[in-house]
Amino acid sequence: MLPFSSWEIGPIFRAMTRNKVGAVLIALQVAVTMCIIVNSVHILMERTEQMARDSGIDEANSFYLSSTGFADDFNDQVVIQTDLDAIRALPGVIDAMQINAIPISGGGWSMGLQTQPGAEFEGVGTAVYMVDDHVLNTLDLELIAGEAFQPSDIRWRERSQRDWPAEIIITRALTENLFPEQSYQDTVGKTLYINDDEPVIIKGIIDKLQAPWVGWERLENAMLSPEQTLFSSSMYFVRTEPGRLDELMPAVEQMLADSNKGRVVRGLRSMQETRERTYRRDQAMIKILTTVMITLTLVTALGIVGLASFNVNRRRKQIGTRRALGASQASVLRYFMLENFLISSIGVILGAVLTVGLNIYLVQSLGLTKLHWWLIPVGMLTLWLVGQLAVLGPARRATATSPAIATRTV
Amino acid sequence: MLNMQNVTKIFRTDLVETRALSDFNLHVKEGEFVTVTGPSGSGKTTFLNIAGLLESFDDGVYDLDGQNVRHLNDTQRSRLRNEKIGFIFQSFNLIPDLDLFDNVDVPLRYRGFNSSERKRRIERCLELVGLANRMKHLPAQLSGGQQQRVAIARALAGEPRFLLADEPTGNLDSKMAHSVMQLLKDINDEGTTIVMVTHDPSLAREAKRNIFVKDGKVSDVTHITASTPEQVASISASGACHV
Ligand SMILES: Nc1ncnc2c1ncn2[C@@H]1O[C@H](COP(=O)(O)OP(=O)(O)OP(=O)(O)O)[C@@H](O)[C@H]1O
Numbered sequence: 252m253l254p255f256s257s258w259e260i261g262p263i264f265r266a267m268t269r270n271k272v273g274a275v276l277i278a279l280q281v282a283v284t285m286c287i288i289v290n291s292v293h294i295l296m297e298r299t300e301q302m303a304r305d306s307g308i309d310e311a312n313s314f315y316l317s318s319t320g321f322a323d324d325f326n327d328q329v330v331i332q333t334d335l336d337a338i339r340a341l342p343g344v345i346d347a348m349q350i351n352a353i354p355i356s357g358g359g360w361s362m363g364l365q366t367q368p369g370a371e372f373e374g375v376g377t378a379v380y381m382v383d384d385h386v387l388n389t390l391d392l393e394l395i396a397g398e399a400f401q402p403s404d405i406r407w408r409e410r411s412q413r414d415w416p417a418e419i420i421i422t423r424a425l426t427e428n429l430f431p432e433q434s435y436q437d438t439v440g441k442t443l444y445i446n447d448d449e450p451v452i453i454k455g456i457i458d459k460l461q462a463p464w465v466g467w468e469r470l471e472n473a474m475l476s477p478e479q480t481l482f483s484s485s486m487y488f489v490r491t492e493p494g495r496l497d498e499l500m501p502a503v504e505q506m507l508a509d510s511n512k513g514r515v516v517r518g519l520r521s522m523q524e525t526r527e528r529t530y531r532r533d534q535a536m537i538k539i540l541t542t543v544m545i546t547l548t549l550v551t552a553l554g555i556v557g558l559a560s561f562n563v564n565r566r567r568k569q570i571g572t573r574r575a576l577g578a579s580q581a582s583v584l585r586y587f588m589l590e591n592f593l594i595s596s597i598g599v600i601l602g603a604v605l606t607v608g609l610n611i612y613l614v615q616s617l618g619l620t621k622l623h624w625w626l627i628p629v630g631m632l633t634l635w636l637v638g639q640l641a642v643l644g645p646a647r648r649a650t651a652t653s654p655a656i657a658t659r660t661v
Numbered sequence: 662m663l664n665m666q667n668v669t670k671i672f673r674t675d676l677v678e679t680r681a682l683s684d685f686n687l688h689v690k691e692g693e694f695v696t697v698t699g700p701s702g703s704g705k706t707t708f709l710n711i712a713g714l715l716e717s718f719d720d721g722v723y724d725l726d727g728q729n730v731r732h733l734n735d736t737q738r739s740r741l742r743n744e745k746i747g748f749i750f751q752s753f754n755l756i757p758d759l760d761l762f763d764n765v766d767v768p769l770r771y772r773g774f775n776s777s778e779r780k781r782r783i784e785r786c787l788e789l790v791g792l793a794n795r796m797k798h799l800p801a802q803l804s805g806g807q808q809q810r811v812a813i814a815r816a817l818a819g820e821p822r823f824l825l826a827d828e829p830t831g832n833l834d835s836k837m838a839h840s841v842m843q844l845l846k847d848i849n850d851e852g853t854t855i856v857m858v859t860h861d862p863s864l865a866r867e868a869k870r871n872i873f874v875k876d877g878k879v880s881d882v883t884h885i886t887a888s889t890p891e892q893v894a895s896i897s898a899s900g901a902c903h904v
């Protein structure tokens with residue numbers, strides 16, 4: 252191993268400054284690539300994290316569908332009760348209930364809750380799920396304080412009705428929003444006000460349940476209201492034993508359609524499909540960003556290959572001369588690798604500045620989160636590595652240059 | 662010092678086989694100044710390339726400084742070139758993007774000298790060729806004769822035992838050619854063995870020995886008398902590049 256001086260860093264750098272157009276362009280390309288890649292990775296991570304948030308329910312084994320009666324003699328109350336009994340009795344069904352809105356589906360009902368009565372107080376927003384006493388089992392929720400609904404708690408709600416049941420169950424996140432000073436256990440039994448001044452009492456706290464709107468910043472604010480709706484359409488939510496979803500979805504749909512000809516059954520959809528639909532844009536965004544990142548990296552790598560190949564060809568005589576003067580093949584390889592390393596270094600240092608700049612802009616203009624600091628060194632390392640890999644081919648070709656070139660070319 | 666016996670070099674292309682050297686025999690002793698002349702295509706450059714380990718050969722024996730070089734690997738050959746051989750080329754072969762200092766520095770870095778040692782050698786050698794005040798100039802800012810002087814400084818900086826030159830004056834006018842020749846003779850008088858290919862008969866006559874190459878063989882050897890007193894004087898003035 253020769254000493255460091257044989258690495259020729261100084262001469263390589265000085266030679267580069269006398270012939271800088273190509274090097275500057277590649278350094279800029281590296282900088283821009285790094286800036287875009289690191290910010291894209293940051294966005295990807297943020298999206299992936301959001302998509303990975305737990306909705307709180309047993310998504311893998313759940314589906315829902317709706318029933319809309321049209322016959323003159325259609326009695327919602329009777330049909331709903333009959334339907335639910337029949338669904339719950341099906342082998343493979345763990346539980347089922349009627350619900351007014353589906354978590355993470357995009358559409359639902361929201362209300363404001365406040366700890367003091369009066370229109371002058373600001374309420375805390377929450378999603379409202381109207382459910383019966385089967386809710387914990389059907390959605391697979393965990394009650395962490397207070398009590399569950401009893402069958403006697405459940406009431407029927409007419410379309411025009413404005414008032415609320417006396418007791419509700421809310422999520423831990425919601426109660427922590429309402430009572431930031433207290434531990435959630437202590438909020439059971441407290442009175443909240445809905446519609447400015449109508450009191451409701453916290454009967455229980457559930458660990459987690461997401462609202463229908465995944466883009467909402469208070470996504471985990473949700474309340475369970477013990478009531479079944481008598482609206483023109485009723486939605487049934489069904490949870491099956493693991494592995495039986497595919498078989499039970501059409502079975503339940505068929506059963507409901509057959510049991511009463513005075514209605515239409517539609518909107519059959521699994522929770523997994525609901526999740527896919529909800530996050531479809533994010534998935535598309537991830538795909539686009541990934542494609543952009545790969546393309547950009549490839550283009551940069553090709554640029555590096557191009558510049559290095561050009562330099563190798565342009566310097567054939569110089570390489571031959573260096574070989575004649577005693578450069579080993581390893582020295583020639585190192586020369587080109589080092590040259591690229593220097594160009595990349597300028598690129599990634601500039602890239603780090605651009606990356607932070609773009610992130611600051613995105614934070615300010617689009618409300619993105621701040622970049623994790625470690626993405627910068629990782630991005631620098633990645634581009635250094637891309638550069639070294641890209642230059643390897645041309646550099647190896649350079650080592651094959653015969654020293655005889657020195658005397659054979661004019 | 663340099664001993665070639667029946668060295669044969671064949672260039673093969675898809676269509677033709679060229680015997681550039683066939684049974685080439687030559688013995689160059691330590692301290693000699695040998696000029697090589699011969700018609701174009703006779704194999705002079707090929708001989709020089711093999712002598713300087715730039716090219717391999719197909720048959721025969723070549724001993725450099727008592728070492729058989731036939732089976733050395735590329736790294737060993739590079740090292741021998743770096744330590745024992747200095748090259749001077751017809752078209753100077755300076756690196757255009759490096760200033761004179763960095764050009765002379767090239768072989769010294771491969772040698773692994775530290776920076777103060779390199780600096781000392783570079784300055785001494787550029788001084789020897791009369792260009793110490795142009796160290797920060799680029800090759801393009803010099804005349805052909807000056808460029809060749811830099812190339813000589815570069816060849817000498819590593820203190821090689823053996824200097825090989827392929828028509829070093831081929832791109833120079835006769836005045837510059839003679840001054841370069843004078844420089845080489847001074848260097849030779851300091852003890853460096855020199856083999857120089859040239860087309861110029863008047864330069865060839867200035868060496869101690871001239872060999873004539875024809876069809877890849879040494880066909881004639883002329884011995885010339887030793888240096889004139891005038892040359893001896895110029896050597897002591899230059900002090901040569903030995904440091
Ligand atoms: N790389 C090569 N491939 C094929 N043939 C070659 C190669 N290099 C040299 N030759 C041939 O070998 C022979 C000797 O060439 P060489 O260059 O040694 O001649 P030279 O005596 O130096 O000529 P000149 O005075 O013109 O420089 C020539 O016939 C030449 O065409």
Ligand SMILES: [Mg+2]
Binds near residue numbers: 707
């Ligand atoms: Mg020749």
